[in-house]
Amino acid sequence: MLLPAQAATSTRADRAVVTRGLTKRLGRITAVNDVALEVPRRCIYGFLGLNGAGKTTTIRMLLGLVRPTAGEVHVLGFPMPEKRRDVLLSVGAVVEQPTVYPHLTGFENLELTRRLIGAAPASIPRALEIVDMATPARRLVREYSTGMRQRLGIAIALLGSPELLILDEPTNGLDPVGIEAIRELIRGLPVRMNATVLVSSHILSEIEQIADHVGILHEGRLALQGPLAPLRAGGKSLEQIFFEVTRVRGGSPQ
Amino acid sequence: MKPAGFVGCLIVEALKLRRTMALALAILLPAAPVAFFVILILSQGGAEFSQSAHPSAMIVLGLVGLWAVFPLPIFAAVESSLLASVEHQNRGWKHIFALPPARGSLIAAKFAAAALLVTIAHACLFVYALVLFRVLPMLEPAQGFDGPIPVVATLAVIAACAASSLFVVGLHTFIAMRWASFALNVGISLGGILYALGVLDTRQAKFIPWALPALVHKVAVPWIFDLPGAHSEIRTLTTAIAISVGGFILTAVAGGWLLSRRDVF
Numbered sequence: 001m002l003l004p005a006q007a008a009t010s011t012r013a014d015r016a017v018v019t020r021g022l023t024k025r026l027g028r029i030t031a032v033n034d035v036a037l038e039v040p041r042r043c044i045y046g047f048l049g050l051n052g053a054g055k056t057t058t059i060r061m062l063l064g065l066v067r068p069t070a071g072e073v074h075v076l077g078f079p080m081p082e083k084r085r086d087v088l089l090s091v092g093a094v095v096e097q098p099t100v101y102p103h104l105t106g107f108e109n110l111e112l113t114r115r116l117i118g119a120a121p122a123s124i125p126r127a128l129e130i131v132d133m134a135t136p137a138r139r140l141v142r143e144y145s146t147g148m149r150q151r152l153g154i155a156i157a158l159l160g161s162p163e164l165l166i167l168d169e170p171t172n173g174l175d176p177v178g179i180e181a182i183r184e185l186i187r188g189l190p191v192r193m194n195a196t197v198l199v200s201s202h203i204l205s206e207i208e209q210i211a212d213h214v215g216i217l218h219e220g221r222l223a224l225q226g227p228l229a230p231l232r233a234g235g236k237s238l239e240q241i242f243f244e245v246t247r248v249r250g251g252s253p254q
Numbered sequence: 255m256k257p258a259g260f261v262g263c264l265i266v267e268a269l270k271l272r273r274t275m276a277l278a279l280a281i282l283l284p285a286a287p288v289a290f291f292v293i294l295i296l297s298q299g300g301a302e303f304s305q306s307a308h309p310s311a312m313i314v315l316g317l318v319g320l321w322a323v324f325p326l327p328i329f330a331a332v333e334s335s336l337l338a339s340v341e342h343q344n345r346g347w348k349h350i351f352a353l354p355p356a357r358g359s360l361i362a363a364k365f366a367a368a369a370l371l372v373t374i375a376h377a378c379l380f381v382y383a384l385v386l387f388r389v390l391p392m393l394e395p396a397q398g399f400d401g402p403i404p405v406v407a408t409l410a411v412i413a414a415c416a417a418s419s420l421f422v423v424g425l426h427t428f429i430a431m432r433w434a435s436f437a438l439n440v441g442i443s444l445g446g447i448l449y450a451l452g453v454l455d456t457r458q459a460k461f462i463p464w465a466l467p468a469l470v471h472k473v474a475v476p477w478i479f480d481l482p483g484a485h486s487e488i489r490t491l492t493t494a495i496a497i498s499v500g501g502f503i504l505t506a507v508a509g510g511w512l513l514s515r516r517d518v519f
Contacts, residue, residue: 060518064351065351065517065518065519088352088354089354095348095352096345097345099344099345099346099348099349101270101344101346103272104270104273108272111269112266112270113349115265116262116266116350116353116354116355118354140273156349
């Protein structure tokens with residue numbers, strides 16, 4: 001489903017992410033099917049879906065890691081993958097578990113990415129301060145807990161002062177204290193970094209507490225998308241909304 | 255792929271090598287043939303070397319031979335697997351490919367890092383060889399190992415050996431980046447070495463990547479040390495090195511092209 005060119009252009013200006021007809025087929029399986037995401041700028045967009053719904057594949061297409069079978073992707077106004085470099089200079093991402101090298105210190109991990117994105121050396125202490133990791137950054141990552149690795153992964157993603165931060169399942173494997181810490185961190189990012197945050201999760205309560213927009217992906221299709229407040233106007237929880245949507249789309253209760 | 259982007263990626267690859275098994279192996283493994291050579295001299299007296307017409311050439315021939323035939327091709331497979339495993343084990347491909355540098359630069363930097371590790375290994379082998387030349391007169395004073403140390407000739411032989419290993423390094427680096435299996439890469443290496451041993455004395459040896467280091471070492475020592483009848487082999491030497499360097503470039507370009515077009519899951 002493609003919007004008329006003029007309408008699509010005007011939409012892209014105030015949207016951090018716009019996709020049209022985004023589809024990815026993997027053999028006979030359609031992992032992502034005709035998805036039209038619209039992520040407003042400077043919001044926290046909760047990208048929801050069950051395991052295997054296609055969230056990670058969609059995120060990988062936004063980052064140019066996976067080529068779409070069909071459709072188009074615009075990130076921060078640039079088409080992907082045509083303007084890959086322009087996009088990736090302004091995007092920070094943690095896809096699934098954070099990529100950190102255990103044989104290096106936290107600081108050395110940050111230094112590698114800083115060099116690859118061409119950020120200033122001062123960006124490292126700034127990112128460490130945001131995630132509250134200044135002291136442990138001198139230790140080898142193999143000594144870190146899961147929560148510390150997650151925070152280091154987010155610090156790496158913040159190095160280039162991104163306009164768009166993509167976090168895929170950022171609380172996976174964390175204990176309640178770690179979840180709370182990451183939640184507070186994400187909540188503060190739009191104001192602190194003037195950034196848009198797209199956070200994917202299958203944990204509805206997490207998204208409900210931090211997101212102001214949501215998109216629900218079900219069996220590869222975008223089942224619902226919009227601001228969270230109007231959706232909850234009738235007193236429904238996000239969980240109720242999610243199950244209503246996925247029942248209708250999926251044909252059976254989850 | 256811009257040169258500045260490639261250099262930046264190569265610096266990052268070099269920094270990633272800190273505290274890795276790949277770097278430790280590059281430094282330590284070349285000591286193995288030297289240690290083996292010392293044991294050989296101590297156990298047999300070294301008369302077959304010292305009493306030959308060209309003792310220095312015989313020592314370099316023996317030492318580099320011990321390295322080039324088996325440890326070097328295996329080292330190429332193991333170190334390329336260790337280098338790629340830094341990304342495979344930590345799911346690093348999705349991270350580095352989601353950063354602004356071109357995928358081509360990132361992949362080319364991996365190939366260059368593999369070549370850098372082989373260069374480090376040969377630099378270490380050269381240093382260890384010089385130490386061996388210093389130590390031999392002390393180990394077996396009666397054998398007369400106290401002549402001048404052939405620094406330049408030894409360096410030339412080891413440099414030729416390093417150049418001749420590039421093709422096999424390129425092949426194994428591609429395999430290691432494409433498939434995470436350590437066993438696959440080492441298995442291919444073992445198969446290649448066995449086949450190379452079978453064809454080493456035939457005309458096709460110079461076209462078999464795993465045979466090139468042994469072939470080059472065999473013909474480089476007589477030529478570099480100016481032994482009788484050596485000049486007839488210079489053509490084999492230059493052809494083998496050209497095939498190795500050309501094979502590395504071809505593997506890096508073709509492998510990089512294939513790898514940069516793959517979806518990263």
